[in-house]
Amino acid sequence: MDEWELIAKCQENEPEAFEQLVKPYLAMAYRTAYLIIHDKHLAQDAVQEGLIEAYQHIDRLDKKRGVAFRNWLYRIITFRALNLVRKQKPVVEYEEMIPEEALTPLDNVIQREEQRQIWQAIRSMKAEHRAVIILYYYEGFSVSEIAKITGSFEGTVKSRMHKARKLIAQQLDKGCISSDFLREGAMTHD
Template identity: 30%
Template sequence: MRDESEINRAVEEYADMVRRVCFYHLKNREDTEDVFQNVFLKYMLCDKPFKDREHEKAWLLRVAINACKDYVKSFFRRNAIPLETLREMEAGGMEEHREVLEAVLALPGKYKDVIYLHYYEGYSASEIGRILGKKENTVYSLLSRGRGMLKEELGGERIHE
C-alpha cells in the first residue's frame, strides 16, 4: 500500500487527466466520480513500483480506461446516457470545440481511445501502443480510420494530423 504523501502527489498530478478519460467514456459526472475514486483506490492498494512518472501516468490511464469499460458493461450501466449531459459539463477550454468533442465521444471505443490519447493527452503512436497493448502500426491504422470517421461525421472538416 502506498503512503499518503505519494497518493496525494498522484491525485494532484493526474486527477484532471483521469477525470477527462473517465468523462469521455462515461459521459456524466456521477459515474465519472465513481470510477475516478476506484482508479485512485486501485493506485493506493497497488504495490507495484513504477520505473518513472511516465510509467505511472500510463498505468493510471490504462486502469482508468479499463475501469470505464468495465463500468459501461456492468448491470447498472447498460442503458445509454445521452450526449446531452455533456453540455452540462464545462470542459475547460473545449467549449468552442463541442461538435468535435461530441464526434470523438461517438466513435467506437478502439478509435476513441487512440484519438483521445493522441490529440488530447499528446501521446505518440508508439506510446499509445504500449499503453493499450497494441502494435505501433495498429495504432497508426486506428488513428487514420478514426480521423476518417471524424471527417465524415463533421462534414469534411479537416482533422489536424
C-alpha cells in the same frame, strides 16, 4: 521529492505519499474518464476505482522497468472507464466543452458547430476508437504511450486512430464543415 521517492514511500504504506503522487494527475484522469464515458458520476467512479487499484498495486511499479507512473495510472483509469462504458446504457446529452471567447460572432457559431459535430462523431464511436482519440488529441499522449496504456500494439492504435479520423471526417462532411485538419498527419505530434 521526486516521483520514484514518492513511489518508494507508497510501497512502504505511506498514504500521504500516494496522495502527493496522484494529485498532479487527478484533473486529467477525471477528464479522460469523462470523455470516454460521458457521465460525470461514472467518470468519478472510474477514477476512484482506478486510484484504489493503483494504491493496492503500487508495489508492481519498478524503476528498473522504466514505466512512468503517469502512463501506468492512465492505463488503469482508461481500463476502468472502458469497462464502465461497456456496462453503460446510451450516452448522455452533449455538453459544450468549448471556450467562450471567439474572434467574431460568426466565427464563434462556426467553431461551436464544428466542435459539436466532432464531439457527436466521437461519442458515436466504439469505446476503443473513442479512447485513442481522447488520449491522443485531448490528453497529448503519443501513439506508443497509448499502445502501452491500452495494452495494444502501436499498429492497432494507428489503425483505430485512422478509423476514428475517417468517422469524424464523415460526420463533418455531412455537416458541410471543412475537415482538412483531420487528414492523416495534419494533427500528429509524435
